[in-house]
Every structure is written in C-alpha cells, then in structure tokens.
Amino acid sequence: MKQDGQIKRRPWIEFALISTIITLAVVIIFFISMNGNFKFQKTTTTASATDHVKESVSITDSEFPDIRIVTERNSGTNMTYNISYPKTTFDNVNQEITQYITTSKDIYQSELKNSEMAKGDLHIEVALAQYQSELYSITLKNNITIDDRAHNTSIQTYLFNKTTGEFISTKELLNDNELYLNILAKYVKSQLLANNNYSNYLYSEKLIEKTAPQWENFNRVAMNEDTFTFYFNKGEIADPIAGLPTITIPVSFMNPILAETYQNGETINTNILTPYDINTKRVALTFDDGPHPTVTPQILNLLDKYNAKATFFMLGQRVQNSPDIAKDVWNRGHEVGNHTWGHPVLTRIGDQQILEEFNSTSNIIHETIGQYPSVFRPPYGAINDHVTSMLNLPVIMWSIDTLDWKHRNANQLLTYVQYGMHNNAIILMHDIHQSTADGLESVLAYLQQQGYQFVTVSDILLIEQLNQ
Ligand code: ZN
Numbered sequence: 001m002k003q004d005g006q007i008k009r010r011p012w013i014e015f016a017l018i019s020t021i022i023t024l025a026v027v028i029i030f031f032i033s034m035n036g037n038f039k040f041q042k043t044t045t046t047a048s049a050t051d052h053v054k055e056s057v058s059i060t061d062s063e064f065p066d067i068r069i070v071t072e073r074n075s076g077t078n079m080t081y082n083i084s085y086p087k088t089t090f091d092n093v094n095q096e097i098t099q100y101i102t103t104s105k106d107i108y109q110s111e112l113k114n115s116e117m118a119k120g121d122l123h124i125e126v127a128l129a130q131y132q133s134e135l136y137s138i139t140l141k142n143n144i145t146i147d148d149r150a151h152n153t154s155i156q157t158y159l160f161n162k163t164t165g166e167f168i169s170t171k172e173l174l175n176d177n178e179l180y181l182n183i184l185a186k187y188v189k190s191q192l193l194a195n196n197n198y199s200n201y202l203y204s205e206k207l208i209e210k211t212a213p214q215w216e217n218f219n220r221v222a223m224n225e226d227t228f229t230f231y232f233n234k235g236e237i238a239d240p241i242a243g244l245p246t247i248t249i250p251v252s253f254m255n256p257i258l259a260e261t262y263q264n265g266e267t268i269n270t271n272i273l274t275p276y277d278i279n280t281k282r283v284a285l286t287f288d289d290g291p292h293p294t295v296t297p298q299i300l301n302l303l304d305k306y307n308a309k310a311t312f313f314m315l316g317q318r319v320q321n322s323p324d325i326a327k328d329v330w331n332r333g334h335e336v337g338n339h340t341w342g343h344p345v346l347t348r349i350g351d352q353q354i355l356e357e358f359n360s361t362s363n364i365i366h367e368t369i370g371q372y373p374s375v376f377r378p379p380y381g382a383i384n385d386h387v388t389s390m391l392n393l394p395v396i397m398w399s400i401d402t403l404d405w406k407h408r409n410a411n412q413l414l415t416y417v418q419y420g421m422h423n424n425a426i427i428l429m430h431d432i433h434q435s436t437a438d439g440l441e442s443v444l445a446y447l448q449q450q451g452y453q454f455v456t457v458s459d460i461l462l463i464e465q466l467n468q
Contacts, residue, residue, distance in 0.1 A: 078112075081122040202392075293325060303444075341357045402428060
C-alpha cells in the first residue's frame with residue numbers, strides 16, 4: 001500500500017516541483033530584467049550605435065539645511081546639459097523652479113534645432129543666499145552655448161520667505177510705493193550709464209524702456225545680507241559683448257526706500273536713494289576741484305553737523321593723490337561727480353583727449369570708492385553739444401556762483417548765496433580753498449533756518465523729472 005501510494009503520488013509531486021521551479025525562474029528573470037531596466041533608465045540610454053549617452057541625476061546638500069541641490073547631467077550627445085537647481089521644502093517654490101527648468105530645456109532644444117549647428121550645451125548654475133535670516137534668495141544663471149560659442153545668457157531669480165514659502169516681489173520690498181520705484185529706476189539707470197563696462201554698448205531705446213519705473217523691470221533681484229543686485233539679461237539693454245549688466249547697491253543705501261520689515265542693518269542716508277517730501281524747499285551744494293587733504297575733511301565735518309548731503313565734482317588726479325578722502329566723501333553719503341582728470345577746457349581739445357580726461361577720471365573714482373560717478377561737470381563750465389554727446393553722464397552746471405575762487409573771502413560766501421537764492425538752487429563752491437571751509441557754516445546755518453533741505457544734484461534732477 002505504501003509503495004502503491006508513493007507510486008500514485010509521484011506525478012503530482014513532480015508537477016508541483018516543476019511548477020515551483022518554473023515560477024521561481026520566472027520571478028528571478030522578472031527581477032533581473034526589472035533591475036536591469038531600472039539601471040538602464042537611471043544612468044544610461046543608448047541613442048544610436050555610435051553615441052554613448054549618459055544621463056544622471058544627483059542630489060547634494062547646500063549650505064542651508066532646508067535646501068538641497070539637484071544636478072542633472074547629460075553628456076555624450078550633441079545636446080548636452082549640466083543643470084543645477086534647488087529643491088526646497090515648499091511645493092509652490094519647487095513647482096515654479098522645475099517649470100522654469102523644463103521651459104529652459106525646451107527653449108534650448110528648439111534654439112539648437114533652429115540653428116542647424118552641430119553641438120550645443122545648456123548650463124544652469126544656482127547661487128543661494130539669505131536675507132535678514134528670513135528670506136531665501138535664489139539666482140539661476142542660464143547659459144546656452146552653440147558650437148562652443150556663447151549663444152544666450154539669462155538670469156532668473158526667486159525670493160521667498162523661509163518659514164511660509166511665500167514669494168516676495170520687488171513691489172513688496174519697496175512697500176508698493178511708486179515714488180520709491182521712481183528713485184530706484186533713476187538710480188539703476190544712472191549707474192548703468194556711468195559704468196564704463198556697459199556705457200559704450202548700451203542700446204539707448206532699450207535702456208529707457210527697461211529702466212522705466214515699472215515693477216516688472218526690477219523683478220530680477222538677488223539679495224544677501226549686504227547688497228541688492230539687479231540683473232538685466234545679456235543683449236537686453238546692451239550689446240551682448242557687454243555681458244550681463246548688473247547693478248549692485250549696498251543694503252544701507254536701499255534701506256530708505258524699503259518697506260520697514262525689509263530694512264536691514266544700518267542706514268546710510270545718501271539722498272540718492274532717499275524719498276522726498278515734495279513740499280520741502282531744496283538746495284544742492286556742490287564742491288569742485290577736490291578732494292583736498294585738509295579743506296575737504298573740514299567741509300565733510302560741517303556737512304555732517306547740519307545733516308547735509310552735497311555733491312563733490314572731483315578731479316581724477318586729486319582722487320589719485322587723496323584716495324582716502326575721496327572714499328570718505330562717498331562713505332559719508334555724498335554724491336561723487338566727474339570733473340575731468342586735469343581740468344582742461346574741453347571745447348578746445350581733441351575728441352581723443354576729451355575721452356581720456358573723462359574715462360580716466362571715471363575709472364579712478366570707481367577703483368577708489370567702488371562706484372562710478374553719477375554726474376559730470378565740465379571745468380570752467382565750458383561745454384558744447386559735441387562734447388556733451390561724447391559723454392554718458394548728465395552734465396550739471398550751477399545756478400548760483402559764489403565766486404569763492406576769486407574773492408577767497410569767508411564772509412562773502414553767504415552774501416553771494418543770499419543774493420541768488422531760490423528753490424532747487426545748485427550752488428557752486430570749491431573744496432580747495434580754506435576760505436570756503438571757513439565761510440561754509442554761516443551758509444549752512446542760514447539755509448537751514450530758511451527751511452532748505454540739503455540734497456545732491458541727482459536729487460534735484462530727479463525732483464524736476466517727477467514734477468514734470
Ligand atoms: Zn573746476
């Protein structure tokens with residue numbers, strides 16, 4: 001019975017064993033193929049017999065605990081890319097960023113196809129910073145090269161609250177204030193015009209359009225604890241040869257036009273970025289031919305005493321001789337102007353010489369104070385349309401001449417001011433004569449008592465524009 005039973009059962013056992021083996025084999029093959037498939041998708045694909053395409057995605061930490069960096073690479077084709085972008089803890093932020101990355105890839109592919117060129121590369125790099133320990137500032141720099149030649153460079157920025165993920169616009173930073181926007185627009189434009197890296201390459205109509213006081217013109221902004229940087233895309237306002245026009249402004253200068261919650265650290269009340277009370281009377285004191293090693297510091301102390309801002313039209317050679325004083329003028333919130341290198345009569349010299357006088361002075365001012373001059377005054381007031389057309393700064397004359405260089409009499413300074421005084425006056429003085437420093441306090445005291453606010457010449461220009 002036992003044998004019979006064994007014999008009777010054998011086919012069933014064999015069937016069960018074979019089924020198990022087949023099932024196992026199928027499962028194993030399935031897993032092997034799955035695994036292979038998975039690997040295949042993740043790290044390699046084969047586009048053709050000759051190309052060996054490599055795609056990879058990696059995620060690394062950033063300097064901030066709640067932001068990671070995603071890097072996507074694709075090499076080995078004629079359409080390579082190397083893209084880095086942040087992954088935050090907020091879905092809305094991540095969504096915006098991945099949408100931008102997808103669009104960038106699409107644009108890259110279509111531009112490469114349109115160009116019928118052999119080979120392209122898309123490079124997107126990310127820069128992160130925080131502001132007031134409360135906002136994250138993300139900057140994506142998008143660079144396309146075609147056949148190893150730079151094709152297009154653009155900037156995308158994001159600003160969002162670290163706790164809520166809420167995006168912050170420039171409009172919110174400036175408290176939705178149109179006057180603040182006007183002040184910012186005017187300043188950014190003047191800095192672009194004054195910057196020798198861009199000024200010769202600017203497209204004048206595009207510059208006017210893209211620095212017009214409209215919020216969308218100033219939405220590409222990056223911040224860190226010390227500075228605001230406003231970006232323009234390559235080719236947007238200047239010849240691509242000029243690169244990526246950027247204007248960086250210290251936070252201490254931005255504070256007067258920021259909404260209270262976004263003000264950060266000390267405020268330097270440079271009037272260049274200070275809002276105005278339209279009903280106040282104003283006067284612009286200007287000092288030419290310095291900086292002087294002993295007279296200029298006395299004038300700076302008097303201006304501080306009266307909380308007055310002024311404009312100093314400097315000679316390049318004097319800036320070279322007294323760089324610390326030039327720097328002090330700027331650091332104390334005054335405006336710095338170009339007054340040529342060696343004080344020639346510009347209407348009597350050649351074009352080449354005019355440009356040398358002008359550019360060498362702008363350059364040494366930039367080297368010394370870190371900013372280009374924002375205004376120009378011709379020596380002796382000698383100017384004509386031809387000279388004006390060669391220079392890329394507003395040309396500033398004066399409405400009251402104190403003749404301080406002629407009489408050298410401290411007591412007469414006030415007399416000349418009183419005689420010609422009017423609202424929005426621009427007063428000409430020289431910070432190289434001891435008599436001017438000696439007579440200045442009575443001028444400051446008188447004008448203050450008359451209700452005048454002491455502003456820079458750019459302020460006067462801006463106010464005139466705003467009043468038009
Ligand atoms: Zn002069």
